[in-house]
Amino acid sequence: MNIKQKALLGLAIIVIIGLVLYFLPNNHSEITSYIIDAQYNDQDKAISATQTVRYTNTNDIPLKAIYFHLYPNAFKSQENLPFTKEELPFAYPDGFQSGFIEIGKVTFDNDLPATYELEEPNGEILKVTLPKELEKGEVIQINMSYKVQLPPCRSRFGYGKNTVQLGNWYPIVSVFDKNGWNNDPYYIFGDPFYSDIANYKVKLTIPKDIVVASTGEIKEEKNYGDSKKLVIEAKKVRDFAMVLSPKFKVAEKEIDGIKVKSYYFTEEYGNKALKFAGDAIKFYNDYIGRYPYKQYSVVQTDFYMGGMEYPNLVMISKDLYTKANLFNLEYIIAHETAHQWWYGVVGNNQIRESWLDEGLTEYSTILYIERYYGKATAEEVYRLVIEGEFNKFLKTNSDISFAKTLADFKEWKEYTNIAYNKGAMVFHNLRRLIGEEEFKKVLQTFYETYKYKIATTQNLIDVVDNVTGRDTGGFFQEWFY
Numbered sequence: 286m287n288i289k290q291k292a293l294l295g296l297a298i299i300v301i302i303g304l305v306l307y308f309l310p311n312n313h314s315e316i317t318s319y320i321i322d323a324q325y326n327d328q329d330k331a332i333s334a335t336q337t338v339r340y341t342n343t344n345d346i347p348l349k350a351i352y353f354h355l356y357p358n359a360f361k362s363q364e365n366l367p368f369t370k371e372e373l374p375f376a377y378p379d380g381f382q383s384g385f386i387e388i389g390k391v392t393f394d395n396d397l398p399a400t401y402e403l404e405e406p407n408g409e410i411l412k413v414t415l416p417k418e419l420e421k422g423e424v425i426q427i428n429m430s431y432k433v434q435l436p437p438c439r440s441r442f443g444y445g446k447n448t449v450q451l452g453n454w455y456p457i458v459s460v461f462d463k464n465g466w467n468n469d470p471y472y473i474f475g476d477p478f479y480s481d482i483a484n485y486k487v488k489l490t491i492p493k494d495i496v497v498a499s500t501g502e503i504k505e506e507k508n509y510g511d512s513k514k515l516v517i518e519a520k521k522v523r524d525f526a527m528v529l530s531p532k533f534k535v536a537e538k539e540i541d542g543i544k545v546k547s548y549y550f551t552e553e554y555g556n557k558a559l560k561f562a563g564d565a566i567k568f569y570n571d572y573i574g575r576y577p578y579k580q581y582s583v584v585q586t587d588f589y590m591g592g593m594e595y596p597n598l599v600m601i602s603k604d605l606y607t608k609a610n611l612f613n614l615e616y617i618i619a620h621e622t623a624h625q626w627w628y629g630v631v632g633n634n635q636i637r638e639s640w641l642d643e644g645l646t647e648y649s650t651i652l653y654i655e656r657y658y659g660k661a662t663a664e665e666v667y668r669l670v671i672e673g674e675f676n677k678f679l680k681t682n683s684d685i686s687f688a689k690t691l692a693d694f695k696e697w698k699e700y701t702n703i704a705y706n707k708g709a710m711v712f713h714n715l716r717r718l719i720g721e722e723e724f725k726k727v728l729q730t731f732y733e734t735y736k737y738k739i740a741t742t743q744n745l746i747d748v749v750d751n752v753t754g755r756d757t758g759g760f761f762q763e764w765f766y
């Protein structure tokens with residue numbers, strides 16, 4: 286063959302391999318997919334939507350029903366809100382109004398009507414009974430329509446004077462694991478969410494002047510009169526969140542081929558937020574492993590709680606965008622960005638093992654400080670903010686077990702000291718025990734092994750033992766019991 290014939294043959298082989306791979310069944314079909322078509326009404330602060338979910342049973346046990354979380358219903362009545370008494374004036378500065386989700390029609394494939402019920406007291410869980418048991422490997426499609434009413438709440442779900450926060454706003458499938466369905470309500474403390482990796486396609490109709498920050502990437506944007514239609518896609522993410530505002534300005538830069546974006550109201554601090562986010566992505570990419578998505582957004586939000594992580598997007602309290610709060614802003618952005626690795630890519634049960642992602646995330650933040658401010662500053666921050674705070678807490682509290690679920694915590698201080706501070710202390714002491722090199726390898730191996738999966742404390746201990754060739758059971762035993 287001459288060179289040209291060889292090249293043509295090579296090309297033909299590549300095309301054939303490509304076609305075979307394209308048509309081969311792949312494990313992506315096991316990932317739950319959501320197609321959501323949502324219309325946002327800014328006057329009423331409401332959304333009407335249709336949603337199609339394709340769910341594969343990946344468990345050995347046949348399923349009789351599929352459960353969804355309806356988190357907006359935690360905001361329905363004043364008696365059951367997911368806030369402490371002290372938080373209420375910050376969450377609802379203009380007074381309480383109800384937020385909720387109303388489920389309309391639910392059907393299966395071919396428009397077959399479904400039987401469904403809401404579980405009381407708040408209707409936070411939707412149970413859809415299946416027409417027949419779903420065996421392992423079988424797929425079911427569930428279609429539903431719903432209306433979401435946003436409350437005037439400065440938290441993950443609601444709206445303030447500047448932004449509309451859409452965290453945990455649509456029906457999301459519960460996780461089925463060795464404990465069965467995880468149908469926990471929206472607890473007051475921690476981040477009471479636990480979900481599997483899924484693919485999303487969200488079509489959003491919205492007034493033309495509103496800027497949308499979201500999980501995934503905006504693939505299409507077209508104007509129709511006073512409104513616009515967006516098509517947003519997100520692959521292999523644990524949740525889908527958005528923040529809306531007509532006031533947003535946007536700054537962006539590229540870090541390691543990732544588009545990092547800052548949505549803000551004031552230029553000076555918006556640019557600072559962009560720098561911190563970029564620095565954090567860069568450092569965690571190098572230290573832990575590559576951020577596997579194309580985009581990451583840090584969003585100034587009407588949010589009184591500091592920061593909140595969602596896949597590809599973090600909500601940061603607008604009050605941190607000031608000169609006096611600059612170090613806090615950096616610390617919180619570094620923390621929420623680390624959650625992209627711990628919670629986002631590597632998932633865990635945040636209700637039963639909140640220490641795992643919070644401890645890893647908080648200690649990753651200390652590593653970030655060490656990278657950009659040096660060892661002495663990092664040591665000082667660790668000593669004051671983590672160890673110091675925890676020792677203070679220890680003086681008046683003896684029950685510091687990691688075995689608590691989010692239902693067991695009684696105050697924020699208890700939660701942050703156990704999940705964040707004691708959690709970070711485990712990793713600080715582990716690093717001392719096994720040394721810098723192996724510690725880094727532990728984080729990298731844990732990340733690669735549990736990418737897009739759910740990891741447990743035992744999985745972490747196994748990784749530590751495999752990487753170091755030691756039995757660190759005794760070390761962890763001491764921290765746990």
Ligand SMILES: [Zn+2]
Pocket residue numbers: 620624643646
């Ligand atoms: Zn956190």
